[in-house]
Amino acid sequence: MPDDIDRIIQKSYEACASAGVKLTDKRKNVLMVLLGSSTPLSAYEIVERYKTQFSETLPVMSIYRMLDFLIQEKLVHKLETASQYMSCAHIACEHQHxxxxxxxxxxxxxxxxxxxxxxxxxxxxxxxxxxxxxxxxxxxxxxxxxxxxxxxxxxxx
Amino acid sequence: MPDDIDRIIQKSYEACASAGVKLTDKRKNVLMVLLGSSTPLSAYEIVERYKTQFSETLPVMSIYRMLDFLIQEKLVHKLETASQYMSCAHIACEHQHxxxxxxxxxxxxxxxxxxxxxxxxxxxxxxxxxxxxxxxxxxxxxxxxxxxxxxxxxxxx
DNA sequence: TATTATTGCGTTATGTTATATCATATCTTA
DNA sequence: TAAGATATGATATAACATAACGCAATAATA
Missing domain, CATH: 3.30.1490.190 (Ferric-uptake regulator, C-terminal dimerisarion domain)
Incomplete structure (x- = not known):
């Protein structure tokens, strides 16, 4: 599983690079949080997990901004009916979304x-x-x- | 249009009666508010309109309860993606939903x-x-x- | 009709999701 | 390294939703 995540992160860097935008450390960490979860998470749950996993407390506002970024780059989906966020299942796939x-x-x-x-x-x-x-x-x-x-x-x- | 509304309200009474539940005045009024709107409304917007239309201020809590009731009876839909509520377009239709x-x-x-x-x-x-x-x-x-x-x-x- | 149960609603408090705004930091690039 | 752009932090507040408790009206039944 960690191998998978590494590969997905790698792909994410490439996708961002070719879109001319930057996958910063924090954005990457948010993505990692989502990749590590078996269920979608709310923005506030991401704050919690981020704190646990990376020993750093980010303001919700920042999480929302990073989510916006990740959604824009199609690395993350927002479930409108649940107000939750999840990583795209096809980041590392070759085919078009x-x-x-x-x-x-x-x-x-x-x-x-x-x-x-x-x-x-x-x-x-x-x-x-x-x-x-x-x-x-x-x-x-x-x-x-x-x-x-x-x-x-x-x-x- | 008011004729339509009357007819829909009539149908709603019948539907509730045959389901063995009661369409109280306030529940009916909430339904009227929704029927009178060209767009779906949030619970808080319903509070506002209810005040205007019926000169009575209901707590949001009550509105939510009445909405729950109306949804249960399939007289109202909740748009999950917008957190808004609207009357069902087919209350007065004969065919099944x-x-x-x-x-x-x-x-x-x-x-x-x-x-x-x-x-x-x-x-x-x-x-x-x-x-x-x-x-x-x-x-x-x-x-x-x-x-x-x-x-x-x-x-x- | 008095008694009890159920239902409908009010009240208060609080939880959850999201955005606006302004300040600060960091990164680019000339 | 200064100027500008981008990224993030901090604070406040808005918008949406539910929990918990209690009272009052109505319905059911002895």
Whole structure:
């Protein structure tokens, strides 16, 4: 896992470099916090973890700014329905990013980022455009219960 | 328009009656506030409008409770991505409610509630289920720019 | 109709998420 | 190294939301 993280960080540096922006130490650390979490985190939770992991207390304001940066560079997603932030699952992938679709487990809070099939998205878009509406950032957030939690509740019976 | 509202309120009473719950005066008034607004409102905005329309100041806490009730009875939707509330566009319709899909204009704040095509939703669901995930409340919120605002920005050029 | 239970709502306090504003520090580059 | 740009810190406050407790109105039932 740490190997993975190193590789993702490496890729992140490259992405920022080619966009002409800088992945500062603190921005990188915020990204590391998110990479190290199995669930998305709120800005305030990031403050907590940052303190634990890096022995430094950052003001929330700074965290929000760094999140803005990371979101801009598509290294982090914001889950609007949960007010939480998570690292993009595809930083180290070679392929282009597609429409992100998030499956949010309302029981354990875990989130799975899956790519929505192109043709479904195309149809969706078409049905939207017929109303004269133009989509901005396409992102779907769907709430439910993940496989793991379903299994748990079965075995609990 | 007032006729429409009367009819919707009437329908709402019936829906609550058959669900065995009560649409109190205040709950009804909150619904009226939402019905009278062309855009979704935050809980705090509802407090303001309630004061104006009904000359009575309700605590936010109460508004939240009434909203919870109205949402439960499917008379009101919460837009998670905007933290705002709006009356369901289909209270007075006869047909069953389908997956609500909201097109939220990031420029003027207006929201259009459209029904997503059944087969698109089915496909979406299938691709989700293949991951073991079970959907809870299906609701899509899509952000963009509405036709009206697009036209405005064209004529502004 | 008196008794009790339930429901609806008010009140107060506090938690959570987010942004505005101005100050300071650090990095670039001429 | 000075000038300007970028990044971060500090403080305050706004906006959204819930917890906990209690009272009052209504409903259920003896």
């Amino acid at each position: 597609e429409t992100p679709q998030f499956l949010i487990c309302d029981r354990c809070g875990s989130v799975k980022e899956i790519a929505i099939k192109k043709h479904i998205m195309t149809e969706l878009e078409r049905s939207i455009q017929s109303t004269g509406f133009t989509l901005a950032h396409q992102q779907l957030e769907l709430h439910g219960v993940c496989k793991h939690c379903q299994d748990d509740s079965v075995s609990a019976n | 389908e997956t609500p899909q909201f097109l939220i204009c990031d420029r003027c704040g207006s929201v259009k509630e459209i029904a997503i095509k059944k087969h698109i939703m089915t496909e979406l669901e299938r691709s989700i289920q293949s991951t073991g995930f079970t959907l809870a409340h299906q609701q899509l919120e899509l952000h963009g720019v509405c036709k009206h605002c697009q036209d405005d920005s064209v004529s502004a050029n």
